[in-house]
Amino acid sequence: MPNGEDFRPHAYRTGSVEFFLLPFRSDERALVPRFETESLVREALRQLREDGFDAVVDVGTGSGVIAVSLAKNFPRAKTLGIDVSEPALSLARENAARNGVEVEFALSDLLSGLPDWVGKRKNILFVANLPYVRNGDENLSEDTAFEPPVALYGGEGTGFELTERFLEQFEGFVRTHPNVAASVICEVGDDHHAQISAAALRFGREIRTFADPRGIHRFFTYRTWPS
Numbered sequence: 001m002p003n004g005e006d007f008r009p010h011a012y013r014t015g016s017v018e019f020f021l022l023p024f025r026s027d028e029r030a031l032v033p034r035f036e037t038e039s040l041v042r043e044a045l046r047q048l049r050e051d052g053f054d055a056v057v058d059v060g061t062g063s064g065v066i067a068v069s070l071a072k073n074f075p076r077a078k079t080l081g082i083d084v085s086e087p088a089l090s091l092a093r094e095n096a097a098r099n100g101v102e103v104e105f106a107l108s109d110l111l112s113g114l115p116d117w118v119g120k121r122k123n124i125l126f127v128a129n130l131p132y133v134r135n136g137d138e139n140l141s142e143d144t145a146f147e148p149p150v151a152l153y154g155g156e157g158t159g160f161e162l163t164e165r166f167l168e169q170f171e172g173f174v175r176t177h178p179n180v181a182a183s184v185i186c187e188v189g190d191d192h193h194a195q196i197s198a199a200a201l202r203f204g205r206e207i208r209t210f211a212d213p214r215g216i217h218r219f220f221t222y223r224t225w226p227s
Contacts, residue, residue, distance in 0.1 A: 044066075185221040
């Protein structure tokens with residue numbers, strides 16, 4: 001590094017990060033976990049405990065912090081983490097082993113490669129913290145330059161494009177599995193309110209947003225029932 005300086009994120013420099021009071025390895029294979037995402041985990045745990053889900057699918061699992069945290073705190077549900085990046089999946093597997101939890105991981109572009117067993121479950125919680133930064137956004141902190149672009153950028157227009165594609169596939173999944181009840185929880189950008197409203201209108205869903213600890217509404221959720 002120039003002048004001996006290391007501009008990588010702190011978690012990369014130390015090789016570890018704490019998330020939801022659990023220890024995780026962190027390196028260049030996946031995005032550094034953000035503390036705001038713990039709000040998604042808290043909401044997911046609330047739904048798991050209240051609604052009796054028997055499966056969790058973490059879409060875009062990255063380093064696996066969401067999947068591992070949910071499996072640690074709600075082991076009754078079978079947990080699956082999927083990602084388009086094999087390096088990220090290798091890190092997620094290490095983190096599951098480190099925390100002593102059973103999580104299945106699979107290579108999949110969003111929901112295109114779901115294992116067959118998922119569609120045989122009765123009540124499934126889908127969680128997704130997908131890349132949501134607009135391609136070419138110049139307002140990012142310098143240390144994000146060290147994070148994998150595939151984990152940061154969500155589309156050329158608003159950055160919501162990847163989340164929208166996931167929602168399209170989610171809606172297709174519930175249509176082709178009419179006996180399945182499901183819920184979805186997503187983290188998106190704090191400037192995606194219009195896109196969330198448009199998705200609610202497009203898919204005919206009652207979407208509820210909720211905030212991170214700073215009061216920023218960067219999460220949304222909705223429920224589907226067997227038809």
